Amino acid sequence: MITVRCFAAVREILGWDTRELAPTDAPRRASDVLSALAGPRAADLPKPLLVAINCEHASLASLVRDGDEVAFFPPVSGG
Amino acid sequence: MITVRCFAAVREILGWDTRELAPTDAPRRASDVLSALAGPRAADLPKPLLVAINCEHASLASLVRDGDEVAFFPPVSGG
């Protein structure tokens, strides 16, 4: 399974914070994972949208594999 | 009177920390004040030699007036 997490404004817009997604045979990019779960609401998400895979910064074009945790969130503001 | 003060290695080399010097009619530069009090030992002093007049950084070429406090010291190392 692929675990998908959302934070901050992304979580508020999509209305959930964690989902599981069954893996597919064909390789999927983070953008495909987002489309599969966000549907038409993907258009409302903040831009730029940041992506992390397994707790490391990644991009919408990064490949997601079975067992990965992929996260979507707005630009961060730590410190 | 002109008050002359020395610090750190300058004080150690000259052997005193404060002297008074009677003013003269002709204007004197800080370098003249030093020559009048240090004599031949002026050659042993650390280079560069820093100068302050009335607690502000100055130079050996700065004019010294009656009532001034002039100080001679090596480069500083605060902090």
Added chain:
Amino acid sequence: MIIRLQSEDFDPEREAQMLDVKGAGARVSFVGTVRDSARDRTITALEIEHYPQMTRAELARIGAAAQSRHNLQEVLIIHRHGRLACHERIVLVTVWSAHRAEAFAGCQAIVDALKTRAPFWKKEISPEGALWVPGQTPQDLG
């Protein structure tokens, strides 16, 4: 290197003393606090959300990168999350080095990286309502 994520407040000096770094010569600390106004609004509180597992990993990467690049003897990062009232401390970054230039550069590099890489999101609470603080978008993420 010490990395701590917590909701409670901290005493910056006590935390630094506990690390007991000897002979470093220079120590530089940054403390960030909740401002009482921002974007022309009065701020009464800040709600800080984060991504716990990633935050811990990312702070460790940020600290380690600064430690090796700026020759730091020790690094301490404490970042709070949850709801903080205005004027409360948010974050502490303290670094130790033999020389002051490295300590300043190392501390600033960590604080800059927190702003662009550490997965925290802040919501400013004001009498007019709540607003997400716009984050910074670095060019080199991923």
Added chain:
Amino acid sequence: MIIRLQSEDFDPEREAQMLDVKGAGARVSFVGTVRDSARDRTITALEIEHYPQMTRAELARIGAAAQSRHNLQEVLIIHRHGRLACHERIVLVTVWSAHRAEAFAGCQAIVDALKTRAPFWKKEISPEGALWVPGQTPQDLG
């Protein structure tokens, strides 16, 4: 702005708290301590001589220049003199600003100016004997 010259030690956090600066957002502190070695010699103590009237005036000038140039809300400088054992604190510079970049730049500007403009001289005491620390010569004094 608070400028203090003293032979006694100080608690950096307590001194900063006493100023009670509100709503600054960013606070940067530098603490300099006596190193245990320098120039390949073991250092057991440091003797700091200064020029009291000028030190006070020069620190006030340095603090005021940084405050206006870097938009600092508040500046605290505490510098010790006399004989200090190794690892003891020598100096504290703490500045407050609305933004972190100004706070870092302002604190570093003050620490840099202390090195080149503030009339302190340090003698390193080691088992091999005592040695004056070579000072830095800035180009723009006077």
